[in-house]
Amino acid sequence: MNKVIISQNKHWEKNYADLYEREIFPKLINNLNTKHIQVLQGIRRSGKSSLFKLVINFLAEKIDSKEILYINLDDPFFMKYSSNSEGFYEIIQTAEKLTQKKVKFLFLDEVQAINGWEKFVKSVYDSGEFDKIYITGSNSSLLGGELATLLTGRYISTKVFPLSFSEILKINDINSLLEVNKQLPKVLKIVDDMMSYGSFVEVYDLKNEFKREVLSAYYDTILLKDCVANNQIRDIRGFKELSFYALTNLTSLYSYSSLSKALKISDKSVKDYIEILESCYLFSDIKIFSYSLKEQINNKKKLYLCDNGFMNLGFSFSSNYGKLLENLVFSEFLKKGFEICFYNKETECDFIVRKDNKIIAVQVCYELNNKNLSREINGIEKLPFKVDERYIITYNQSQFNIKNDSVTNIKVVSFWDYFWTN
DSSP states (O other): OHHHHHHHOGGGTSOOOSOOOOTTHHHHHHGGGSOSEEEEEOSTTSSHHHHHHHHHHHHHTTSOGGGEEEEETTSGGGGGGTTOTTHHHHHHHHHHHHHSSOOOEEEEETGGGSTTHHHHHHHHHHHTOSSEEEEEESSGGGGSHHHHHHSTTSEEEEEOOSOOHHHHHHHTTOOSHHHHHHTHHHHHHHHHHHHHHOOOHHHHTSOHHHHHHHHHHHHHHIIIIIIIIHHTOSOHHHHHHHHHHHHHTTTSEEOHHHHHHHHTOOHHHHHHHHHHHHHTTSEEEEOBOOSOHHHHHHSOEEEEESSGGGGGGSSOOTTOHHHHHHHHHHHHHHHTTOEEEEEESSSEEEEEEEETTEEEEEEEOSSOOTTTHHHHHHHHHTOSSOOSEEEEEESSOOOOOOOOGGGTTEEEEEHHHHHTTO
């Protein structure tokens, strides 16, 4: 155990290097002012562990770094504790013997690997054993069930996503609209790469010839470990067929019954499998915009991926730039904390997004032209409810001559122009 703990706590000797700045980092530092448990949730490999390291670097400037303990519970060594949360005490005691320091800040990565972790965390939180406790998980059920009961009012949850467009711009020292315009070819290359390969931190750093292989490994791990193993799915073949069908039919309307007929599995299994895919943050199921919950539930839905890179694993999307851009727009809205719906009744609108009591209607069109202009405008103009703002987001068009005074409040804007700060 000594070697494992030492290998996972390199900050005892020096700070972690080569970490990207993340937009939610200041929020995590501000949350140090509360005793509440800090929970980071998000898809596997989205950067939760790296955020831990950023916080650890910050803390190491204030206190003795040996008073900070980081444990990655996904390490095979800790499998022997998977059914016994009392193992936490042994791990902590071992670390304190090694450092001869009392642990003040405890970081537990992929905590769901240990059954009963909730009771341990509640116990040490209530006793004031540590100044602050941090935990991560790759499943939304981390905040459900027993945890919700045991730790109510004791935690702050923050979602972590792969790199956003604005974060990648900052990594490339593009920090203003002036710089965006001056380096537009480079900016468009960033957009192209995000459309094709997504923005997982490790994938972003790789050369293109290795990206698909790494993304495939991520996808398989999420399916087999986070989905199948953690949920004890028996019909593995049916589950994998549904996930691949969803992967290759993104942005399309669906119902549980339509998927059931296409894949020859029960409606209940379809519903359960989609909920599992959502719980691991791989897919997001969005509903029709309505003030009636019943109408939202009873209408068809649409599926999107959390990261464009996984689209690479289905059939080729190289000729369907529209779907690539639409999913990328979706993922950026998700990262910015928007509530996302769509509309498909009297008219069709790709996204109805809401944040801070503002409702925004958005059409996504890779290239706007005279042939598709009327369709895109109608999708927004004929909505049967009031919206505060209206946009057509394109790949690289910010000006388009709309010769109709009634629709002058629709703004045509490029992806990079809309998301570089939004």
